[in-house]
Amino acid sequence: MARPARITRDDVAHAALRALDDVGYDQLSMRTLAKELGVGTMTLYHHVADKDDLVDAAIDLVFAGLPAAMPDAGVTGRARVIAVATTVLDLLLEHPGLIQARGQRALRRPTTLAVTNDLARGLLEAGVDPATAGVGIPLLLDYAIGCAGFTTQIEDEETFEALRQALPADEFGPLLAVNQAVIDTYGPPYTRRRAFEINVERILDGLGAR
Amino acid sequence: MARPARITRDDVAHAALRALDDVGYDQLSMRTLAKELGVGTMTLYHHVADKDDLVDAAIDLVFAGLPAAMPDAGVTGRARVIAVATTVLDLLLEHPGLIQARGQRALRRPTTLAVTNDLARGLLEAGVDPATAGVGIPLLLDYAIGCAGFTTQIEDEETFEALRQALPADEFGPLLAVNQAVIDTYGPPYTRRRAFEINVERILDGLGAR
DNA sequence: ACCTGAACACCGTTCAAGT
DNA sequence: ACCTGAACACCGTTCAAGT
Numbered sequence: 001m002a003r004p005a006r007i008t009r010d011d012v013a014h015a016a017l018r019a020l021d022d023v024g025y026d027q028l029s030m031r032t033l034a035k036e037l038g039v040g041t042m043t044l045y046h047h048v049a050d051k052d053d054l055v056d057a058a059i060d061l062v063f064a065g066l067p068a069a070m071p072d073a074g075v076t077g078r079a080r081v082i083a084v085a086t087t088v089l090d091l092l093l094e095h096p097g098l099i100q101a102r103g104q105r106a107l108r109r110p111t112t113l114a115v116t117n118d119l120a121r122g123l124l125e126a127g128v129d130p131a132t133a134g135v136g137i138p139l140l141l142d143y144a145i146g147c148a149g150f151t152t153q154i155e156d157e158e159t160f161e162a163l164r165q166a167l168p169a170d171e172f173g174p175l176l177a178v179n180q181a182v183i184d185t186y187g188p189p190y191t192r193r194r195a196f197e198i199n200v201e202r203i204l205d206g207l208g209a210r
Numbered sequence: 211m212a213r214p215a216r217i218t219r220d221d222v223a224h225a226a227l228r229a230l231d232d233v234g235y236d237q238l239s240m241r242t243l244a245k246e247l248g249v250g251t252m253t254l255y256h257h258v259a260d261k262d263d264l265v266d267a268a269i270d271l272v273f274a275g276l277p278a279a280m281p282d283a284g285v286t287g288r289a290r291v292i293a294v295a296t297t298v299l300d301l302l303l304e305h306p307g308l309i310q311a312r313g314q315r316a317l318r319r320p321t322t323l324a325v326t327n328d329l330a331r332g333l334l335e336a337g338v339d340p341a342t343a344g345v346g347i348p349l350l351l352d353y354a355i356g357c358a359g360f361t362t363q364i365e366d367e368e369t370f371e372a373l374r375q376a377l378p379a380d381e382f383g384p385l386l387a388v389n390q391a392v393i394d395t396y397g398p399p400y401t402r403r404r405a406f407e408i409n410v411e412r413i414l415d416g417l418g419a420r
Numbered sequence: 421a422c423c424t425g426a427a428c429a430c431c432g433t434t435c436a437a438g439t
Numbered sequence: 440a441c442c443t444g445a446a447c448a449c450c451g452t453t454c455a456a457g458t
């Protein structure tokens with residue numbers, strides 16, 4: 001039996017994901033990663049082509065666990081769409097470094113086609129017109145990415161208070177009014193995940209899902 | 211009259227925006243930018259605090275022109291929301307480097323509060339419940355960002371054909387069906403901007419906008 | 421065959437000095 | 440007062456050599 005290689009691509013991918021989670025993409029360096037794995041910097045290049053490929057390996061690691069989390073045949077189409085969308089959001093919220101590193105490619109790996117297909121299945125089962133479903137799938141995914149990485153959501157009352165005091169009421173009346181209504185109706189705690197859930201329901205209504 | 215400074219913050223911001231558009235954030239360097247402006251690298255630091263501030267200046271430049279593009283009082287609330295959302299999308303599509311560089315901060319500048327306020331105004335005018343409007347505003351903005359920077363949209367028939375041939379029909383039936391319906395119904399040309407317009411209408415339906 | 425140190429061509433930013 | 444070159448502490452990746 002040959003001596004196993006000291007490190008595998010999987011080891012590298014796991015270390016990269018941990019570094020992305022801990023310090024973010026900007027601070028992720030081949031040198032530091034190699035040091036952490038106890039190998040020379042150049043050894044990494046035997047397992048990944050370059051830094052891009054390193055991040056792709058980390059992405060695949062995250063989405064590899066996704067099919068198992070998918071709802072089984074027993075649920076309604078609407079429940080399936082909600083489950084898939086929020087699972088994607090949760091994965092992205094857990095690993096914000098992925099979006100920082102990859103942008104669009106984070107959801108363009110072969111691994112994520114199963115997700116897209118599950119959304120299509122759920123929407124069709126919920127009675128959504130096929131063309132409307134096809135247009136609506138990117139809406140759900142783009143919103144999940146935008147919400148995870150970029151939301152302008154106000155999540156706590158202090159931020160809202162600060163905003164209220166900073167904005168002249170005569171000019172920003174509508175904004176202050178809707179923010180007040182959100183605080184009164186939904187929170188605290190009012191998280192971006194909660195907002196996502198509420199909005200997915202509205203999106204499904206708009207798409208005509210039963 | 212004192213000799214005017216050779217370069218202003220505005221010059222630096224314009225040059226930074228051009229560089230972001232041309233070569234992207236990764237290739238944007240203080241050294242190159244300074245050379246292009248015909249000054250020493252360190253001179254830039256008299257106009258911007260650091261590279262982050264440089265990008266913020268470029269962002270403000272882009273959104274500075276936005277209030278002028280806002281619809282006036284004559285339109286319906288629904289039309290206002292559509293106009294504001296698509297204008298934001300167009301700005302982001304024109305300058306993809308902004309999202310690459312900033313992520314969430316791209317829409318968190320004081321300049322963009324006017325946008326948020328206009329969306330609130332439009333939604334309220336369209337009869338949307340205030341709390342629903344407050345939750346729905348980040349949906350519109352997050353979707354615009356996700357769509358501009360990260361969409362998984364299939365925009366041309368070749369990509370669709372490639373996908374169809376790559377995916378086994380028995381496993382990816384729903385995905386292939388909805389994609390076919392989109393091609394048949396909307397395109398070509400079916401762009402991400404077109405998809406955005408369609409989906410904003412559906413979002414407004416879901417939010418209960420008249 | 422497998423691994424990797426040294427080197428190349430870059431970065432952003434600090435500091436101290438030049439005019 | 441205003442500007443900036445040199446230097447510091449980093450990068451990702453190529454190349455050639457080491458074991």
